[in-house]
Amino acid sequence: MHTEKQVLVFLEIERGALHPMAAEALTAGKQVAQNLRAELAAVIMGSGIADTAQNVRRYGADRVYVVEHASLETYHGEYFCLALSELCRTAPPAVILMINTLIGLDLAPRLAWNLDAGLVTDCVAIDAFDGEITFTKPIYSGNIMAVYTPVTTPTLVTVRPRSFTALSFLDTPLGEIVPVSVALDQASAKTTLVERTLEQGDGIRLETAERIVAGGRGIGKAEGFTLLKTMAETLGAAIGASRPPCDLGWVSSKAQVGQTGEIVAPGLYIAVGISGSTQHLAGMAGSKTIVAINKDPQANIFKIADYGVVGNYEDIIPVLNETLQEILA
Amino acid sequence: MHIIVCMKQVPDPEGPRDAFEVNQASGLVEPRGIPPVLSLFDENALEMALRIKDVHPAGAAVSVISLGKRISSAVMLKALAAGADEIVKIEDETLDAGRLDSFATAHLLAAAIRKIPYDLIITGRQAADFNDGQVGIGLAHILDLPVVTLARAVTVQGSELRAERVLAHGYEVMCAPLPAVIMASNEVGELRYPSMIQRREAKQKPVRTWGLADIGLAAPPATRLTRKRLYAPELRERQCRMFSAGSPADAVRNLAMQLKEDRVI
Numbered sequence: 001m002h003t004e005k006q007v008l009v010f011l012e013i014e015r016g017a018l019h020p021m022a023a024e025a026l027t028a029g030k031q032v033a034q035n036l037r038a039e040l041a042a043v044i045m046g047s048g049i050a051d052t053a054q055n056v057r058r059y060g061a062d063r064v065y066v067v068e069h070a071s072l073e074t075y076h077g078e079y080f081c082l083a084l085s086e087l088c089r090t091a092p093p094a095v096i097l098m099i100n101t102l103i104g105l106d107l108a109p110r111l112a113w114n115l116d117a118g119l120v121t122d123c124v125a126i127d128a129f130d131g132e133i134t135f136t137k138p139i140y141s142g143n144i145m146a147v148y149t150p151v152t153t154p155t156l157v158t159v160r161p162r163s164f165t166a167l168s169f170l171d172t173p174l175g176e177i178v179p180v181s182v183a184l185d186q187a188s189a190k191t192t193l194v195e196r197t198l199e200q201g202d203g204i205r206l207e208t209a210e211r212i213v214a215g216g217r218g219i220g221k222a223e224g225f226t227l228l229k230t231m232a233e234t235l236g237a238a239i240g241a242s243r244p245p246c247d248l249g250w251v252s253s254k255a256q257v258g259q260t261g262e263i264v265a266p267g268l269y270i271a272v273g274i275s276g277s278t279q280h281l282a283g284m285a286g287s288k289t290i291v292a293i294n295k296d297p298q299a300n301i302f303k304i305a306d307y308g309v310v311g312n313y314e315d316i317i318p319v320l321n322e323t324l325q326e327i328l329a
Numbered sequence: 330m331h332i333i334v335c336m337k338q339v340p341d342p343e344g345p346r347d348a349f350e351v352n353q354a355s356g357l358v359e360p361r362g363i364p365p366v367l368s369l370f371d372e373n374a375l376e377m378a379l380r381i382k383d384v385h386p387a388g389a390a391v392s393v394i395s396l397g398k399r400i401s402s403a404v405m406l407k408a409l410a411a412g413a414d415e416i417v418k419i420e421d422e423t424l425d426a427g428r429l430d431s432f433a434t435a436h437l438l439a440a441a442i443r444k445i446p447y448d449l450i451i452t453g454r455q456a457a458d459f460n461d462g463q464v465g466i467g468l469a470h471i472l473d474l475p476v477v478t479l480a481r482a483v484t485v486q487g488s489e490l491r492a493e494r495v496l497a498h499g500y501e502v503m504c505a506p507l508p509a510v511i512m513a514s515n516e517v518g519e520l521r522y523p524s525m526i527q528r529r530e531a532k533q534k535p536v537r538t539w540g541l542a543d544i545g546l547a548a549p550p551a552t553r554l555t556r557k558r559l560y561a562p563e564l565r566e567r568q569c570r571m572f573s574a575g576s577p578a579d580a581v582r583n584l585a586m587q588l589k590e591d592r593v594i
Contacts, residue, residue, distance in 0.1 A: 077476075101497065105479065106466075113467055118554040121455075121461055139559075141343075144351060144560070144562075146459075147557045147558045149555045190474070190506075191476070191503050192503065193503055194502040196500075247518050253515075253516045261515065268588075278344070289588075292569070304567055306570065307569065308569045311580070319581040319582065320585060323582045327585060327594065
C-alpha cells in the first residue's frame with residue numbers, strides 16, 4: 001500500500017494514444033499536489049498501453065499507475081469506475097482529477113457516488129484560501145463563480161478544458177511505472193455495449209483548435225456553412241456553431257459551442273451570424289481574440305468582441321476569405 | 330409503461346448579468362427581475378420521455394418530479410402542456426437549490442421516486458444553474474439501477490431499453506434492462522411546442538405537492554462539499570473595433586489587414 005499523500009490524475013486514452021489534454025490535466029493536478037504537499041500520480045487504463053505509459057512519464061508525474069485489462073480496451077463507464085475504485089482502495093488519493101470531457105462527464109460522477117465522495121465538476125481555477133485548497137467553477141451561465149472546499153477524502157474534481165496552460169515536456173522521463181491488476185467482474189455490469197459507430201471527423205477538432213469559425217442562426221441555411229468551411233480551411237480553423245444551427249440540422253451537433261456543447265478558448269474565434277445568447281457566450285467568452293460578423297449592429301456579440309463588421313455574411317465571408325488567403329500565402 | 334422525468338426550475342439562464350446578485354449574508358445568489366424557467370436540459374429529458382410515449386404500443390404515463398423551495402405552477406404548466414401527465418412537487422423551505430448539492434438532491438429525489446411506480450427515470454445532462462451533472466448517476470446508484478448518460482435517443486422494447494450514447498467521435502448503442510435511468514444529452518433537441526388545446530387541458534392535469542415528511546425525511550441530507558464563497562467574476566473589458574469605412578469590401582479587407590498587423594493571424 002502506498003502511504004504518501006497523493007493526487008491522482010486520470011488520463012484518457014483515445015484511439016491508442018494519450019488524450020491531447022493530458023498535459024493540461026497533469027498541470028492542474030500539479031497545482032493541487034503542490035497545494036496539498038502531495039505527490040502527483042497519473043493513471044491510465046486500457047489494454048496494451050505499455051508504450052503510452054512510457055509517454056506519460058515525460059509529463060512530470062511522480063508515479064504512473066497502469067491498469068491493464070481486456071475489459072478496459074474501450075471506455076465502459078461501469079468497468080472504468082470499478083477499476084478506478086479498486087486502485088483508490090489500494091492507494092487512496094486525497095484528490096482525483098480528470099478533464100471535463102464526455103468521458104469525464106460520465107466517469108467522475110460514477111466514481112464519486114461509488115466512493116461516497118464530493119465532486120466539483122467544470123472547475124476553472126485551483127487556489128488556496130484560509131489554508132484550504134479551493135476549487136472554483138462558474139455557475140448561473142458564468143455570471144457567478146462558486147468556490148468549494150473538500151469535505152470528503154477523496155474529493156473529485158473535473159477541470160474545464162483550456163483552463164490550465166499545459167506544462168512543457170521534460171527531456172528525461174521521470175516517475176515510476178506501477179502496474180496495477182484489477183479483477184473486473186463482467187457479470188456485475190448492468191449495461192451492455194451493443195455497437196459503436198465512429199464518425200470520420202471532418203476537419204480540425206473543436207476542443208483543441210487554435211482558431212474557430214462559428215456560425216449562428218443568421219447563417220440561415222445548411223449551405224451557408226459551406227462558405228464558413230472554406231474560410232476555416234484557409235485559417236486552419238475548426239467549425240463551430242451556436243445552438244440553433246445544430247438543432248435545425250444545418251451542421252453536426254458536435255460543432256455546438258456553448259454551455260451545452262463544447263466550451264472553447266481558442267486564440268481566434270470568428271462568430272458569424274451569432275447574436276450572442278448567454279448560453280453561447282458561456283462557451284466561448286474565454287477566447288483570446290473574438291471577431292464578430294453580424295448584420296444587426298445591436299447584436300449582443302459585439303459587446304464581447306474585439307473586432308466587428310456589420311453586414312450580410314454572404315457578402316463578407318468570400319471577400320474576407322480571399323484577403324486572408326493573400327495574407328497567409 | 331411509467332416514466333419519471335426530473336425537472337428543475339431555474340432562474341432564466343439568459344437573464345442579464347446584473348440579474349444575478351450575490352447575497353453575501355445568506356451565501357446565495359438572488360436572481361432579480363428574471364422569471365424562473367424549466368432548466369433547458371430537463372426540457373430535453375421531457376422531450377425524450379414524450380418521444381417514447383409517442384411510439385410505445387401500450388402508451389406511457391409521464392410524471393414530472395420537481396424539487397425546490399417554491400415551485401411555480403406556471404413554470405410546471407409548460408411541462409404538462411407539452412404532454413406530461415402529472416406533476417409531483419417536493420416543496421420545503423429548506424430545499425433551496427443554492428443550499429443543496431448533487432448528493433443531497435439525488436437522495437431527496439430518490440426518496441420521492443420510491444413512492445411512485447416507474448419503469449424509466451430520465452434526467453437532463455446537468456442543471457442550467459449549477460451545471461453539476463451528477464444527479465442522474467446518483468439516482469441510479471441509490472436505487473441500484475443501470476444508467477446510460479449522454480443519451481440522444483432511446484427506444485424501449487419489452488423490458489429492455491436501447492440508448493444511443495454520444496461519444497466525442499460518434500455514438501454507441503447501450504442496452505439495459507428496465508427499470509433504468511437515462512441522462513438525456515442536449516442533442517435530443519428542444520421540447521415540443523404545445524397547441525392551444527393542450528395548454529388549456531394542462532390546467533386540468535393533476536399536481537401533487539409533497540413535503541419532506543411525505544417522502545420520509547426529516548431534513549435534507551448533508552452535502553459532500555462546502556461552498557466557501559460566491560462572487561461575480563470581473564468581466565474582461567473588450568473594446569470592439571468596428572470596421573465600416575469605405576465600401577463593404579474595403580471594410581472587410583481592412584479588418585483582415587488589422588488582424589495581420591495585430592498578429593492575430
